[in-house]
Amino acid sequence: xxxxxxxxxxxxxxxxxxxxxxxxxxxxxxxxxxxxxxxxxxxxxxxxxxxxxxxxxxxxxxxxxxxxxxxxxxxxxxxxxxxxxxxxxxxxxxxxxxxxxxxxxxxxxxxxxxxxxx
Amino acid sequence: xxxxxxxxxxxxxxxxxxxxxxxxxxxxxxxxxxxxxxxxxxxxxxxxxxxxxxxxxxxxxxxxxxxxxxxxxxxxxxxxxxxxxxxxxxxxxxxxxxxxxxxxxxxxxxx
Numbered sequence: 001x002x003x004x005x006x007x008x009x010x011x012x013x014x015x016x017x018x019x020x021x022x023x024x025x026x027x028x029x030x031x032x033x034x035x036x037x038x039x040x041x042x043x044x045x046x047x048x049x050x051x052x053x054x055x056x057x058x059x060x061x062x063x064x065x066x067x068x069x070x071x072x073x074x075x076x077x078x079x080x081x082x083x084x085x086x087x088x089x090x091x092x093x094x095x096x097x098x099x100x101x102x103x104x105x106x107x108x109x110x111x112x113x114x115x116x117x118x
Numbered sequence: 119x120x121x122x123x124x125x126x127x128x129x130x131x132x133x134x135x136x137x138x139x140x141x142x143x144x145x146x147x148x149x150x151x152x153x154x155x156x157x158x159x160x161x162x163x164x165x166x167x168x169x170x171x172x173x174x175x176x177x178x179x180x181x182x183x184x185x186x187x188x189x190x191x192x193x194x195x196x197x198x199x200x201x202x203x204x205x206x207x208x209x210x211x212x213x214x215x216x217x218x219x220x221x222x223x224x225x226x227x228x229x
Contacts, residue, residue, distance in 0.1 A: 004160070041222075042222055043161070043219050091160060105149045105151075105217065108163075109161040110160050111159055
């Protein structure tokens with residue numbers, strides 16, 4: 001079974017530029033998450049989708065970050081304009097169930113997209 | 119807000135046991151997890167425990183949960199060099215969509 005696919009793996013941009021990350025979850029997984037992992041910290045949730053609807057985007061900096069999952073499958077996370085503090089690994093995860101806590105609540109993670117903002 | 123805390127570093131000798139500790143603050147936590155992250159890779163679930171359990175064993179892994187003290191530990195028996203990685207404690211509540219992670223414990227296994 002194919003895992004969660006993310007691209008690009010690495011991206012270097014200058015501040016105030018824009019960047020987009022793409023995620024294709026495991027086939028059949030209803031729920032998709034974007035996490036931000038700053039060096040030395042644990043992942044922090046940015047946004048959660050259930051099919052093509054947003055469940056939780058309370059921690060997404062909406063002035064510069066946007067995300068969509070138009071057809072309920074793959075998803076794009078965009079940052080515009082980027083700031084130095086956006087340097088991080090952006091992890092996409094998916095799960096088969098609707099809510100963390102149903103079943104085992106296990107999240108399946110991609111390898112991440114590492115962003116460096118200069 | 120709710121927090122998950124872990125010590126940042128642990129170093130052991132190959133063949134010894136490793137114990138990684140975690141504390142959390144959310145009393146409504148229902149599921150607690152241990153994830154492993156190897157360099158350049160995403161997080162991979164190692165094991166999980168329900169909050170109504172106090173111990174779970176899975177081959178070399180033993181998870182202990184003290185719900186009263188909100189303390190979770192992961193014991194790795196006969197630690198191998200391949201166990202070197204960052205280990206994340208995470209928790210979630212049944213009625214909460216957010217899985218909250220600690221900062222991770224970097225385990226170094228010396229030959």
